[in-house]
Amino acid sequence: MLSTLIELQRLKSVDRAGWPLRGLPAGTESVAAHSFGVAATAMLLADNLIARGVELDVERMLRMALMHDWAEARIGDMPRTATQYFGTEARRKAESNAFADIVASVENSETYAKLFDDYERRASVEAKLVKAADIIDLLIQVLALERAGSTGLDEFWEVVETADFQLEGVARELIKDTLAQLVEERRQIRLQRA
Numbered sequence: 481m482l483s484t485l486i487e488l489q490r491l492k493s494v495d496r497a498g499w500p501l502r503g504l505p506a507g508t509e510s511v512a513a514h515s516f517g518v519a520a521t522a523m524l525l526a527d528n529l530i531a532r533g534v535e536l537d538v539e540r541m542l543r544m545a546l547m548h549d550w551a552e553a554r555i556g557d558m559p560r561t562a563t564q565y566f567g568t569e570a571r572r573k574a575e576s577n578a579f580a581d582i583v584a585s586v587e588n589s590e591t592y593a594k595l596f597d598d599y600e601r602r603a604s605v606e607a608k609l610v611k612a613a614d615i616i617d618l619l620i621q622v623l624a625l626e627r628a629g630s631t632g633l634d635e636f637w638e639v640v641e642t643a644d645f646q647l648e649g650v651a652r653e654l655i656k657d658t659l660a661q662l663v664e665e666r667r668q669i670r671l672q673r674a
Contacts, residue, residue: 484586490553491515497557499625502632509621511552517617519545522610525654529609532650537606544599544610547592551578572600602646612645612655619662626669637666 491512499508522545526538549557555578563571576596583592599607622636640659647655 481586484582487553487582488550491549494552494557497559497562498636501559501561504625504630508625511549511557514617514621515546515549517620518548518610518613521545521613521616521620525609525613525616525658528654529651532654534650536609540595540604541606541610544595544607545613547579547596548599548610548614550582550596551575553582554578576600605647605651608645608647609651609655612643612647615639615643615645616655616658616662619659623662623665623669626666637663 492510494511495506496509496511496514500506519542522541523538526536526541530536530538551574552558555574558566558571566574579596580589580593583589586592598604599610602608602611618636619639622633626633640663643659645652645655
């Protein structure tokens, strides 16, 4: 367990690659900071949905949220543009292999592997919600950067129109409403600057 924890410590200093590619300074956001945001978002989404009568395994969601980027301790954070050059399958295979190596020495490593596989395939409603939390956290970070004066981040907002988390019912509505609220927050920032 200790060797895995020591390795995961790296995520506190691994930068999210997309920010420097857009001219923001190194240290804008670490992978660990993003994972915290995804876990907090997933927890709040789950609590909201459970209050509305949706049955969810919150522990499963939080585990997925915390470990969804563990592979980046070995391969770094690859920006979305890297997939254009490496291909989706090569990227998935690299992440899957790195994740498997990281948890290999941990007791019950199969449990972690199953959770990671579920997240990658979006097999469960929990995995779909964690992916939605991943995007919501990204947009909250973009919003914070834009509030602080950053520009040139419009491309990140395109996901609001294109994302399909394959959720249904109340879960779909909650994500749709949350994204709409983020867009409205951004509109308010732009109005203040005009």
